[in-house]
Amino acid sequence: MSRFPLAPGAVIGILGGGQLGRMLALAAARLGFDVAVLDPAPDAPAKRVAAHAIDAEYDDPAALARLAAISGVVTFEFENVPATAVERLAAAGAEVAPNGRALAIAQDRLDEKTFLNEAGAPTVRFAAVDDAPGVAAALRSLGAPLLIKSRSGGYDGKGQAWIERADAAEAVFARIGARAAIAEMPAAFRRELSIIAARGRDGEVALYPLAENHHESGVLRRSTAPAEASAATLAQAERIARSLLGALGYVGVIGVELFELEDGRLLVNEFAPRVHNSGHWTLDGCEVDQFEQHIRAVAGWPLGPTHTLARVEMTNLLGDEAADWRRLAAEPDARLWLYGKAEPRPGRKMGHVNRLRPLR
């Protein structure tokens, strides 16, 4: 007999105890599930709303065995979970969702873009770069400028650098850590969009409306949804999301970042095999938000509706911006989400605010 759909009372295991894990835990609680959070930090935000907290490194065999033993399904809140963790969980009999393949592809920017193109999802042109001469070779084949990114690791703009001239190849390769890398052509995009999508265990797909995203210093600052977009744009985004979910045999919520070019074509920037910052607007804009949707998907439940009840502008509260909670709490139609993080380090995501506006 299949263990799915998981009955209420079952435990959802989560690797990672940050804000995404916390909001997943809150959603799981609404549906009657208990949550177990594995994270090295004893005071991780998600642990403070979870029935079970495991303080351990992500590759700790005993901790993973314990998580596998109590969890009906194990999921994760970030894509840099070590592959060994997923292997150990599977070896201990755990069901992991999304699957290890989606995780592995998302961890390697070269594999990711290769996969995307194979799945029929267009990206910028790119080339593999293994050393400084490779950087120079990429400049010759693709032209300048190029963005050089380490294949793995790095986020929010870290581990990447622009190059314009071949004589900077040594320096740029050193700057990104002298690691296996990918060279990407710039996209002359009009704006950045994203689509949050989900796929259930039965292959059912649910698609949220597009969000329009604004980054500052490589970090998401603001998303507005539903984004104004033509029917053709929407159709492209939905086709892309469906292709990826199908090609990955995916279960759960995925975040797909898109570039909208001047001519209206969409390119995929990257995908995140998890709930996504640009989907936080769904918390107050939809009946079923991305967190409940993810829990529904991994638990084998039917997916929920994704239509919008309101237009939402989501703004991240970075660093000491969350200290402004008094003013934000008093703002009508601003829904405040704070993550329970003690230290407001510069640029750290401390919370977000969803400002609600009537639909059209």
Added chain:
Amino acid sequence: MSRFPLAPGAVIGILGGGQLGRMLALAAARLGFDVAVLDPAPDAPAKRVAAHAIDAEYDDPAALARLAAISGVVTFEFENVPATAVERLAAAGAEVAPNGRALAIAQDRLDEKTFLNEAGAPTVRFAAVDDAPGVAAALRSLGAPLLIKSRSGGYDGKGQAWIERADAAEAVFARIGARAAIAEMPAAFRRELSIIAARGRDGEVALYPLAENHHESGVLRRSTAPAEASAATLAQAERIARSLLGALGYVGVIGVELFELEDGRLLVNEFAPRVHNSGHWTLDGCEVDQFEQHIRAVAGWPLGPTHTLARVEMTNLLGDEAADWRRLAAEPDARLWLYGKAEPRPGRKMGHVNRLRPLR
């Protein structure tokens, strides 16, 4: 310096770990608070989403001292908290909201109705009953039939009995436990309504739209909101709620149960000094639900908006009705809330479902 407004990161203490405590804890987490739950049951639903769990009786001095020591404010999820608990918390330096007076009045049906009338909130006519001859005397002064209720204890229709004839006085008084009681005249009401209201630390009042409630066997079965009601009815309800909140010097959310008479007048049935089952519709019908509103109020935050985004029909899932979660989860526009209770005893509140409909 006042400890209010409580900054995110502070601990909200909650006496009682049932579903109301659980939904309060989820709301507190959204605003960045930690929660401490005191309840005798180690597996109480609210404890499984709380940072701190204290397994103790409600009058345990050491446990109350510990709760007081870590909490910026202490609140409760039910009105039968022993008065000694509030006294001990206060003695240990805790701020308790709502205040002990509201709690004491709500614990005694005779004091409650006396208070309501003094505050200008009309009720049915009633009389104090201390023994079987007192029951007979009440029949002579108020007429028959009368509803005899123990002054304290009992809920969901327990500890009460109807009487029509004086010769049944001994039997009826015995049936309610031979305890100090109140005799109430029946209300010839058209329907039962309730208003959920909140008062902040600065005296600000927020009022949700009326709900119309349907009981079965003394237990709430269904609430629909906003209830269709005339402007005059709404004005009466709002005047009543404001009077009670002001007269009690109240801080927090209150639930006021009302009878609507055939002639349109409203009588107060009773009030609950806490979040209320008939306010669960706000979870999916309002930007700020009654649970976040209560946390805002007791933490000294500004109150949030109370207008409705949708029309909601809330249905309690009692006993084994929650076993129907598969079907409910698949129902579009039905938002499911399950409380994480293991044993579906008959009549036990296991969850509820909010069915959303467009406004008008």
